[in-house]
Amino acid sequence: MRISITHKLFLAISLAAAVAVISLVLAMQWSMKQGFLRYLNTIEKTGVSRLAASLEEGYRRESGWGFVLHHPAMWQRLIMTSIPEGGMPPPPGPPPELLAGPAANLPPPLGMDEKAPHRPLPPRLLHHFEQRFFLLDAGGKVLISRLEIPAHSEATPLRNQGKVIGYLGILPRTEISEPHQERFLKEQTMAFAIVAGIVLLLASWLSALLSKRLVRPLQNLAGATRLLAAGKFTTRVEVVSADELGQLAGNFNTLAMTLEKNEQARRQWVADISHELRTPVAILRGEIEALQDGIRQPDQHSLSSLHGEVLRLARLVEDLYQLTMSDLGALTYRKKNLDIIALLKEIVVIHAAQFTEKGLSLTNTVPAENAVEVFGDAERLRQLFTNLLDNSLKYTNAGGALRIDMTCHERTVRIDFQDSAPGVAGADMERLFERLYRVDASRNRETGGAGLGLAICRNIVEAHLGKISVQPSPLGGLWVQVELPRTNP
Structure with missing residues (x-):
């Protein structure tokens, strides 16, 4: 049987509330009993204190403890007068034979009014109260006690003319024995139980509301997740709180937005690839059909045209392959410490003749000082610099210029490529690293570009833990900035 999370939360909260309430009731009941005993x-x-005063007065009159040791009824009578319930007189006096002795001449116990109405004490109460009193002499010897006296029991010293003549004490209660006291505790226990039941009912009602409220966002997320799994990437959930559930809803919306953008990019990617491949394939098909129909002769010019389209198609496929391998992390990087200055100079020398043929000025301020080492793959870095130089060579107007600068910092080395017009608009500049993206005003298929060069460059730089960015060039064109970490600060 599958239990929903709503029921699980309800049971968990209700169980926690029940344990808390029951524990509280038991603790309060125990505390109530102990407090009542205290x-x-x-x-x-x-x-x-009242009995002590009576005993001290009796000791002074009789010059000893004989008036209580030899007359138990007098001891009981004195105890009755000390009972803390107001208006309780002593029980009827002792038998005549006891009153004929010295005790007959004793005055009423201290604090006792002979004219007060007599109300006898219940025998059970008298028995429990009397048997817990004890009397010790000055040396601590037991004179009167019906129970065993524990060690270190609290006792009140009795004095006569400033001297200790004995000790009086009462053993504390450990249990409730009187019916009216037991009835009082039972009534309090019943009141606690009723209150606990009401609290448990309220806790159950609140736990039901709380569990529904907590689970509702999860249910919304579960439904939205099913829609997202079905391909509806426009699905969003409402963020109604700032807690963890609200953060989860926000993260879900971010995921959905990312998937939506990725889906749009995928569709655009497929459309762009189809468009890029369709053009050279259509040209090849047209020229081959023209040769088959005899419209064109298979001479050197037609073969060169076919060869050029095949090379353009091969470059596009190779760029797509390189970019895909880079995205998948499948490109092989054989990194080692290498001199970035020597590597860049080597690439510049290779491309110098091509810039001269197109009428472009190529200048560089690469320092000729000590080597600047980076930890990288020489072949991939050559591919990076070659792509950047090819971009400037293809898209810079004749008579323009390209300037290469290198700046060495303590932990990084920065290489700047700045070319002249044409430039790139701000809105287009943010998309230059997108695959197959080309600025229509300056880039087209006639130059041989497929819009993949900068995307490949970004992957290579990030694989070397570096950064690459673009901005307008002071010369009127594009400024590409590459920053790589150094290994020899």
């Missing part, structure tokens, strides 16, 4: 023990300690 309260009762504190109240009973007030009786100790």
